[in-house]
Amino acid sequence: GNSVTQMEGPVTLSEEAFLTINCTYTATGYPSLFWYVQYPGEGLQLLLKATKADDKGSNKGFEATYRKETTSFHLEKGSVQVSDSAVYFCALISGGSYIPTFGRGTSLIVHP
């Protein structure tokens, strides 16, 4: 079956630091990959996505590259801000399903 593994949090960084949140997956077929963000007290929002190998999704300074050879979709940002503090979920859709498989989420805390 499909599964998504994310690095455990919380990840604590100072403002302007470099961010990496690791995500690896197992899936049948050729999945589409997603990162969702959940700000405190809110629902999930789609942050970025990639639908085929070597695609790079990007949004709001965040990037992730679909790496088929390593089955990974790591989230990166060059310089984080306090406002980026949130929980980040990696997810995939595969096998003809329209329902995402989510990772456990990684909490990011950015200090001024």
Add this chain to the structure above:
Amino acid sequence: SAVISQKPSRDICQRGTSLTIQCQVDSQVTMMFWYRQQPGQSLTLIATANQGSEATYESGFVIDKFPISRPNLTFSTLTVSNMSPEDSSIYLCSVEAKGGGFTYEQYFGPGTRLTVT
């Protein structure tokens, strides 16, 4: 895209009671879903709300505990019945709708934070 609202945004309930959560979408959608997010955990799909027929429940979830209504293409309710403290979670409504271009994406409501005492 789709904009989703949920009511209530949060509630504190006594064990043994029931709570009905409403989900309203600003456009007609075919697929609507209900998720549970327990503290510190990822999202777990409870069921797919089907318009005009019974909801489709995932393993571990049953209609008697989580009855769902879907009277039309823009609205659904989830009831958490005979609540216990283990039901304390965030309940999220989600829909599948057109994103950019020809792709479909999942959109989520803001969630209902339920605490059972």
